[in-house]
Amino acid sequence: MRAKDIRAKAGVEPITMLTAYDAPTARLIDEAGIDIALIGDSIGNTRLGYDSTLPVTVDEIASATASVARATEDALVVADMPFLSFGADEADAVEHCGRMLKEADADAIKLECGPHTIDLTRTLTQLGIPVQAHLGLTPQRENETGLFRQGTDDESARRIVDLAREHEAAGAFSLVLEHIPANLAATVTDALSIPTIGIGAGPDCDGQVLVIDEVIGLSERVAPFSKRFGDVSSEMRDAIAAYADAVESGEFPAEEHSHHEPDLDDVY
DSSP states (O other): OOHHHHHHTTTTSOEEEEEOOSHHHHHHHHHTTOSEEEEOTTHHHHTSOOSSSTTOOHHHHHHHHHHHHHTOSSSEEEEEOOTTSSSSOHHHHHHHHHHHHHTSOOSEEEEEOSGGGHHHHHHHHHTTOOEEEEEEOOGGGHHHHOSSOOOOSHHHHHHHHHHHHHHHHHTOSEEEEESOOHHHHHHHHHHOSSOEEEESSOTTSSEEEEOHHHHHTOSSOOOTTOOOOOOHHHHHHHHHHHHHHHHHHTOSSOGGGOOOOGGGTTOO
16 A cells, blocks of 8 residues: 555545554554554553653654554555654654654654644655645644644634645645544545545544554543444453463463473483
């Protein structure tokens, strides 16, 4: 899968996208036929123990991206650029984004967007780095905007539509819309030729994305716009408890789990 393949799905076929942070998860996502594996900066509060996405580093995203890429054959691998890896100095931003393709084998990068990322999107795409834009709720700006629904008034809604058009013109191959009113997401989708991918943005986007931990039931909480489709946490809890019981009772390891070397019986 390439960025141009995702672009071609706009209005034609629903796009599926999930986060992935490691090789085993990426392999399962790929086998299920998911179109896009996103190494989200949500790795910070799902896997790395941070309270938010803000502490996530370029090195952490690069390492996770490489592990996902090694396990993926068909899905488009998209690296989510973390807080302050872009937006200050364009040369540094290009280097950080380019590293994801050169060193971590990503197929594209994602930027949490605003007016400051229009020119950067144009530069990156001209250099051959596919860009997925992201508007609406942008968690990297949580200290400014809070983690609340965006685009709920006329002015902010128009700003999202305008920014969406500007990022499309700058070369973005797709656009994530997070936690905005469904009717606004429908308006943005109609206004663009590139596909929109919603998360808490209603059913009229060209695709949907969720955090894998919420989908499989690994997280303690689920966002109000998300849904649990499984209960991996309970399965893990039961398996871990069964292991502890087996060790404490002496049931494990059994004879079939051990190897004996006859020549070593008389070592002493």
